[in-house]
Amino acid sequence: MYVANEKIKLPEDPDTIVWKYLDLSKFLDLLLSQKLFMSRSDKFEDQYEGTFSEPTFEEIKKLSQHNPEFLKFYKQRREKVVISSWHINEYESFAMWQIFTQNNEGLAIQSTVGRLQAALQADTTYQQSIGEVNYIDYKKEYIPFDDAFFPFLFKRKSFIYEREIRIICDASARVNPVNEGLNISININDLIEKIYIHPKSENWYKKLVIELLKRLDFDFLIEKSDLESDILI
Template structure:
């Protein structure tokens, strides 16, 4: 089930554009299985994922002085939360192409906030949020902890360039052991509006993507990157 909380930021316009940059193997996995891979929160490169800022940690430490299990819960909870990250931007991002794709090959899924919301199957038994990440100073600013999703919606200011929208799934109520991540069922026709192909890719790669998507039975719009447009002099 998809849950909305009034304290979680999210652009109000459902047509707000979001992107996911990925390689071809991850796209094939998504299309074949009709499931979105979500990474376990404590497996991200940023070791601060799902942790608290210093002011919040100090408060929790005081609260857990007589109840050490209170603090242990938050540490273990990271193992039961999985995340799918999307980039909030009206246009393609050259930086995102550079960071998330390699060797002049890669793809970008274009979607919208509304499409993300509609793509999640309501019958799934675990709780899910979609929210915009807040970028704060972890030495000075406070992260609320009255909702167990909140720690996963804050990151350090040095990651501001990511402009991240997250689908967050909490499976702590389920008898599920997560290794590196979890796949959740999604409606691909809702999730994917268009697929963009890496701006420096060669023609054979573009043709491969087009043929592959077609053979898998999908008719998504496939576009060459807007960054590939011809120079006008």
């Protein structure tokens, strides 16, 4: 269930467009299971994920001198926080197609901040928050820690091209360990506004996606990619 957090930065307009780029197998898993996969934060490629900038870490070390459990809490928390990453953009992103899909195949889900909030109400097991990622200089800038989710909402400036918004969930109350991540229930019709098929995909692939959606009884609007031109010179 989505729970608003006033401390976390979020676009004011609920109609702010967000995207998720994924391959066909992950898309089908989302449709069939009606669950959204959220990855464990320390499984991301960025080794700084869920850590603090240098100024903040120095302060935390001082605070933990007489309370070692304080630092231990933050180290272990990375194993218990799960994340689903989305891309804020009014338009498609050529870079995102390149990064998150392969072999000119894949899809992009277009949604909005408001739709994410509504779709998350389907899950009654965990509470989720949504926040916009801040990009900072980890050697100079400070990451506040008055909210336990803040370390997961800051990244180095070298990742600014991602323009990321995140669904974040604390799974520390879970009895079993979180391995690769969690699947949380989602209202698929609230989540998806439109679907875009990879602009460089072959016609057979486009027809396959359309046929699969039809057989699964989904009638999502499929848009022609803005990066796919009918004009040949």
